[in-house]
Amino acid sequence: DSGVTQTPKHLITATGQRVTLRCSPRSGDLSVYWYQQSLDQGLQFLIQYYNGEERAKGNILERFSAQQFPDLHSELNLSSLELGDSALYFCASNQRGGGNEQFFGPGTRLTVL
Amino acid sequence: GQSLEQPSEVTAVEGAIVQINCTYQTSGFYGLSWYQQHDGGAPTFLSYNALDGLEETGRFSSFLSRSDSYGYLLLQELQMKDSASYFCAVRGSTLGRLYFGRGTQLTVWP
Numbered sequence: 001d002s003g004v005t006q007t008p009k010h011l012i013t014a015t016g017q018r019v020t021l022r023c024s025p026r027s028g029d030l031s032v033y034w035y036q037q038s039l040d041q042g043l044q045f046l047i048q049y050y051n052g053e054e055r056a057k058g059n060i061l062e063r064f065s066a067q068q069f070p071d072l073h074s075e076l077n078l079s080s081l082e083l084g085d086s087a088l089y090f091c092a093s094n095q096r097g098g099g100n101e102q103f104f105g106p107g108t109r110l111t112v113l
Numbered sequence: 114g115q116s117l118e119q120p121s122e123v124t125a126v127e128g129a130i131v132q133i134n135c136t137y138q139t140s141g142f143y144g145l146s147w148y149q150q151h152d153g154g155a156p157t158f159l160s161y162n163a164l165d166g167l168e169e170t171g172r173f174s175s176f177l178s179r180s181d182s183y184g185y186l187l188l189q190e191l192q193m194k195d196s197a198s199y200f201c202a203v204r205g206s207t208l209g210r211l212y213f214g215r216g217t218q219l220t221v222w223p
Contacts, residue, residue, distance in 0.1 A: 002155060002157070033209065033210065033211075035213075042200075042214070042215040043156070043200065043202075044213075045210045045211065045212070048208065048210055055208055056206075056208045056210045058210065088153075090155065092156075096209075098207055098208065098209050099209065100143075100144045100161040100163075100202075100211070101158045101161060102158065102211065103158070104155040104157065106154070106155050107154075109153075
């Protein structure tokens, strides 16, 4: 158990819908990362937050957005969902945001029908 | 841009030694890491090299050669529970984001 929690574990929805994935980092960790893992793309970095502020952005679609709240939990919002958005979404955290060791949550498996 | 290459699959028998190679091309380099992921599970950190040479952690060792943009993960005394995907990852800047390879599926046979 990494100490990172993610909800929900599974999410099944329809194309065109909007969903919110939630992540709570390990106690004391200020930095949160979101990754998307699909079969053909591997682990793709989406976005990083550090202490409430966006720090780095990857290939995150405009339909996706994220934020980190004052209590350091983070939410990833996915809208106008498409079939291709079906994937595992992982949240990871670490203390300072610059280290190589990241602690991953159990993931949210999103299925878009 | 950033790219990492690693073999897609490796197989070995219990008790054997296996080496998973990773070559990378990045515009900046702040370390090479290795992560293990069991089917459908969360990736877990195994090791990290910032400088050239070998880092040993129990049955696992990781090597880096920055001049060759190359590293490997060495797994010794393989056990069935080592069957998993192994990812190399590069941190290309002082920011925390990691660039991951596509992963190597290791299958350990009895």
